[in-house]
Amino acid sequence: xxxxxxxxxxxxxxxxxxxxxxxxxxxxxxxxxxxxxxxxxxxxxxxxxxxxxxxxxxxxxxxxxxxxxxxxxxxxxxxxxxxxxxxxxxxxxxxxxxxxxxxxxxxxxxxxxxxxxxxxxxxxxxxxxxxxxxxxxxxxxxxxxxxxxxxxxxxxxxxxxxxxxxxxxxxxxxxxxxxxxxxxxxxxxxxxxxxxxxxxxxxxxxxxxxxxxxxxxxxxxxxxxxxxxxxxxxxxxxxxxxxxxxxxxxxxxxxxxxxxxxxxxxxxxxxxxxxxxxxxxxxxxxxxxxxxxxxxxxxxxxxxxxxxxxxxxxxxxxxxxxxxxxxxxxxxxxxxxxxxxxxxxxxxxxxxxxxxxxxxxxxxxxxxxxxxxxxxxxxxxxxxxxxxxxxxxxxxxxxxxxxxxxxxxxxxxxxxxxxxxxxxxxxxxxxxxxxxxxxxxxxxxxxx
Numbered sequence: 001x002x003x004x005x006x007x008x009x010x011x012x013x014x015x016x017x018x019x020x021x022x023x024x025x026x027x028x029x030x031x032x033x034x035x036x037x038x039x040x041x042x043x044x045x046x047x048x049x050x051x052x053x054x055x056x057x058x059x060x061x062x063x064x065x066x067x068x069x070x071x072x073x074x075x076x077x078x079x080x081x082x083x084x085x086x087x088x089x090x091x092x093x094x095x096x097x098x099x100x101x102x103x104x105x106x107x108x109x110x111x112x113x114x115x116x117x118x119x120x121x122x123x124x125x126x127x128x129x130x131x132x133x134x135x136x137x138x139x140x141x142x143x144x145x146x147x148x149x150x151x152x153x154x155x156x157x158x159x160x161x162x163x164x165x166x167x168x169x170x171x172x173x174x175x176x177x178x179x180x181x182x183x184x185x186x187x188x189x190x191x192x193x194x195x196x197x198x199x200x201x202x203x204x205x206x207x208x209x210x211x212x213x214x215x216x217x218x219x220x221x222x223x224x225x226x227x228x229x230x231x232x233x234x235x236x237x238x239x240x241x242x243x244x245x246x247x248x249x250x251x252x253x254x255x256x257x258x259x260x261x262x263x264x265x266x267x268x269x270x271x272x273x274x275x276x277x278x279x280x281x282x283x284x285x286x287x288x289x290x291x292x293x294x295x296x297x298x299x300x301x302x303x304x305x306x307x308x309x310x311x312x313x314x315x316x317x318x319x320x321x322x323x324x325x326x327x328x329x330x331x332x333x334x335x336x337x338x339x340x341x342x343x344x345x346x347x348x349x350x351x352x353x354x355x356x357x358x359x360x361x362x363x364x365x366x367x368x369x370x371x372x373x374x375x376x377x378x379x380x381x382x383x384x385x386x387x388x389x390x391x392x393x394x395x396x397x398x399x400x401x402x403x404x405x406x407x408x409x410x411x412x413x414x415x416x417x418x419x420x421x422x423x424x425x426x427x428x429x430x431x432x433x434x435x436x437x438x439x440x441x442x443x444x445x446x447x448x
Contacts, residue, residue: 005144010413011134012036012151013122013350015043018385018402019153020106021064023113024074025406025419032414035145036113037136039121043110045103048179049208051215056102057207057238057279059095062400063102064109068407068419074113079105125150125352127359132381134352149377149413152353153385156345164341167314174312174319177208177342180215187338188219197300198224199335201321203309204342205230207238210278212340214286217301222293225300227334229323231308238277246426247274248395250404255430256393257372261363264390275394276344307332312339347387356382373408383409 010026012019015038023036061067063076072078076097080086085101097105110116120143124135134145158176160169168174175183191198200220202213213228220226246252256264293299307323310331314320318335325332353360360376361369368376370388375381385405389396407419 005146007146008033008035010034010149011147014153015116016153016155021402021406023115024064027113034115036116037120038118041119043107045106048181050100050181051211054099054211055096058400060097067403074109076105079108122352124355126355149381151383154350156347159343159346160341163309164312168312171314174339177212177340180212180340198337200338201227201336202340203229205232205235206276207278209342210282217289227302229304229307234305236273236277237280239274248398249426251424252430253392271394373412
């Protein structure tokens, strides 16, 4: 039996870090009644990549709330205080929180915000009588919710390229990096005495690929072979210099959003190193590990750049991996026991959007046409989190910009300035802004 509908000013769908930030920043607002619906039964953040010692690539202030409201009780520092870990964190003198500790913080926040509801899977969405009608499956059965506005934070899904044959996928020997921790024990389990050395391989060149590679490098026996291949021309470090970091700013988003769509796409392709690169310290750790191994002879480690996978098939006992070097035109082939695909994530529209697709603004190619203030609704009543890489630039997946985006969305929902939003934070100007105060040919005579 369907329960009577609960109505909210806004319903956020999905409870990843960005919509958790939305929940935290709307907690206690008297004029904005919200619910955050999450299909999962509990908060889990990248459990398959919880490797020992891994940390965030952004400072701890990129939590749910601090960049919008440093006084919030939902801050990472308040979490540490409640867990009696603030002084140890202070003594540690490291801005970059451990990934496991940050995940624990997110789970703590989710438990302490009343608007977050786990075990609520949105099945269908419709628009009737001026409100969004949601059919939601819970442990108690089918429930209805209604809302004036929606905030979509359904995240991205692990991507595996089509070069993997169905037989290879069914073999259990190919896995996405997001599942690595679940298979780690199996991959590292000792081989039977007298058996041939294992061959483990990692494809990809981002942070996840590097973390998995280093873990395997440190954990596999020296006799085993380890391959790390990428189609990138090199193992790109994450660009983290200060003037580049200024591009994670409201004014750069203004500049990027104002460009024609074709120029945005070109820029997005060129800027992958700004958010998909490897932390420089991690690259150095990998090199140091390789160097230490080389003291007693060349390690059984094979690094290849510029190589794209053209075929990944299942041999009776192995995976047959074929690579093509895109510069030289040469082909490489090897057999592997296990293959970790660090091939990233792709956004996909959830099925429930079909019922309200006529209310969504799409670009000609089918992507969301996200306005400057993160709406895709034709009536500016549907907002997105981390689905605007193509319209707002590389800041879309940045944890540090989550509080900014939520501030913009919340101010728009409330119709007032709940959280002050910075307009300019960078020393540099983007675009052809006037060089104020400098002489030009038009005013040269005035200087004479």
